[in-house]
Amino acid sequence: MEEMDEISVQKAFTEYGNYLAKESEIRDEIRVTVKDLEQAGREINTVLQRIHRPGGIKHLEKIGQTAESKFSKIRDLYKELDQKVPAGTYWKYSQIWTNSNSWISFLASLTIYIKSEQLPDKDEVSRLVGMDAQLQSIHLDIEEYLLGLCHLCNELSRVAVNSVTSEDYNRPVRIADFLNSLHTGFRFLNLKNDNLRKRFDSIKYDLKKVEEVVYDLSIRGLNKPVEIQEKPDAPQDAEALEK
Amino acid sequence: LYSMFHNAQQAYDAEVDYEESLKRHNRDITRLSKRHIYLLHRCGSQIPALPKGLLEHWKELGSLLESKDQTRYRRCFTGGLEEFLEAQFLQYFLEHNAILPWSNFESIPVTVTPYDYLMGLADCTGEVTKYALGNQEKFDQALAYLRALSPFFASVNLSTNKNWANKRTTFRLSLRKLERASAMLEMQRIEYPNLDPVLDPSDLMADPAISAET
Numbered sequence: 050m051e052e053m054d055e056i057s058v059q060k061a062f063t064e065y066g067n068y069l070a071k072e073s074e075i076r077d078e079i080r081v082t083v084k085d086l087e088q089a090g091r092e093i094n095t096v097l098q099r100i101h102r103p104g105g106i107k108h109l110e111k112i113g114q115t116a117e118s119k120f121s122k123i124r125d126l127y128k129e130l131d132q133k134v135p136a137g138t139y140w141k142y143s144q145i146w147t148n149s150n151s152w153i154s155f156l157a158s159l160t161i162y163i164k165s166e167q168l169p170d171k172d173e174v175s176r177l178v179g180m181d182a183q184l185q186s187i188h189l190d191i192e193e194y195l196l197g198l199c200h201l202c203n204e205l206s207r208v209a210v211n212s213v214t215s216e217d218y219n220r221p222v223r224i225a226d227f228l229n230s231l232h233t234g235f236r237f238l239n240l241k242n243d244n245l246r247k248r249f250d251s252i253k254y255d256l257k258k259v260e261e262v263v264y265d266l267s268i269r270g271l272n273k274p275v276e277i278q279e280k281p282d283a284p285q286d287a288e289a290l291e292k
Numbered sequence: 293l294y295s296m297f298h299n300a301q302q303a304y305d306a307e308v309d310y311e312e313s314l315k316r317h318n319r320d321i322t323r324l325s326k327r328h329i330y331l332l333h334r335c336g337s338q339i340p341a342l343p344k345g346l347l348e349h350w351k352e353l354g355s356l357l358e359s360k361d362q363t364r365y366r367r368c369f370t371g372g373l374e375e376f377l378e379a380q381f382l383q384y385f386l387e388h389n390a391i392l393p394w395s396n397f398e399s400i401p402v403t404v405t406p407y408d409y410l411m412g413l414a415d416c417t418g419e420v421t422k423y424a425l426g427n428q429e430k431f432d433q434a435l436a437y438l439r440a441l442s443p444f445f446a447s448v449n450l451s452t453n454k455n456w457a458n459k460r461t462t463f464r465l466s467l468r469k470l471e472r473a474s475a476m477l478e479m480q481r482i483e484y485p486n487l488d489p490v491l492d493p494s495d496l497m498a499d500p501a502i503s504a505e506t
Contacts, residue, residue, distance in 0.1 A: 058413070062444050062447075065409075141363050191300055191304070234296070235297065239304070
């Protein structure tokens with residue numbers, strides 16, 4: 050066996066060993082920031098969970114504002130994360146933060162929904178969490194955003210139930226409407242059999258739960274016949290897209 | 293709201309289609325590499341070159357990956373890459389009786405990392421063992437090949453990788469198989485000093501260490 054070959058194999062082994070050592074240093078650094086992000090997320094979640102408490106639904110605006118202010122910490126942390134990722138290596142390390150991204154996207158979507166009761170736009174969410182164009186590598190993946198919306202549906206079905214407890218009898222109908230549009234929107238996607246697909250299936254159950262709440266309210270006559278604003282764009286859009 | 297989902301659908305579908313086109317090439321590369329390895333086992337002294345079709349698939353894969361981030365799509369072609377390297381290692385061993393050097397493999401448009409190199413090398417030791425147990429002329433060289441690699445397998449620390457543990461176990465089994473066969477040959481030399489030792493397939497299969505499935 051020629052010595053030259055052994056040397057080249059050894060070179061490959063040692064090269065790879067060094068490469069791994071460097072990489073695992075970077076990974077550890079990234080994990081530290083991701084842990085901080087999750088901690089900050091938990092603080093925001095604690096604030097947002099107050100909407101489920103009896104009577105909490107009446108203080109929505111205040112809760113939303115408090116939650117929104119806490120996002121500044123998230124923005125700083127994403128800046129920190131961005132600096133730790135060497136340029137052009139986003140996809141190498143993306144698995145480490147992708148779940149946190151989905152969850153934080155959900156928290157942001159919920160905060161925005163509380164304020165506006167409209168679908169939080171991906172750009173809006175990106176801005177709130179600080180993953181905007183200023184960062185060199187970190188951005189909000191469309192999949193992460195969509196997963197966040199699935200979590201949002203889940204949360205809103207709880208809100209529907211708890212808003213009845215808080216004597217807000219009109220909210221469940223609005224939530225049902227919202228979930229319906231989201232469900233229709235999601236149906237446009239040709240999903241593979243992955244995580245997103247499973248979460249999408251759970252939207253159906255959330256929608257069903259909310260519809261049951263609305264039913265319970267209407268047979269008891271608690272659903273005051275408030276004019277529900279028809280979204281004039283929705284049917285036409287669906288038709289145009291069907292073509 | 294719907295236009296957002298519509299755009300998302302288009303982007304998502306495009307991604308899925310693109311990854312599928314990469315994976316199609318990956319499957320072909322795996323298939324053709326495996327076929328070449330079987331051919332190498334059969335070929336005897338006339339060692340064939342790598343089939344052109346194989347290299348063409350690499351070319352097309354390369355043009356698909358142009359201007360894209362290879363790291364992102366690595367998992368779409370890494371299987372075929374390993375098989376391809378395995379075929380090259382085996383070929384180089386049969387042609388030159390040596391370990392394919394790091395810089396010597398057929399140039400392909402994707403970046404070959406030391407990881408791929410080592411995985412291909414590990415897999416190739418299995419093929420070398422198989423070859424040697426069937427073609428006795430190469431037996432001594434095959435044993436030397438595995439022995440030369442043994443210190444590296446023992447020393448390198450890729451504990452972060454689950455695959456590596458399996459490859460290392462397989463390597464040890466392969467080395468053991470060759471050493472058992474070597475012992476059988478030595479026994480024959482001692483018992484029948486006038487005859488050339490021969491590896492009888494039925495003797496080999498009767499030995500539990502050699503016939504063990506890896």
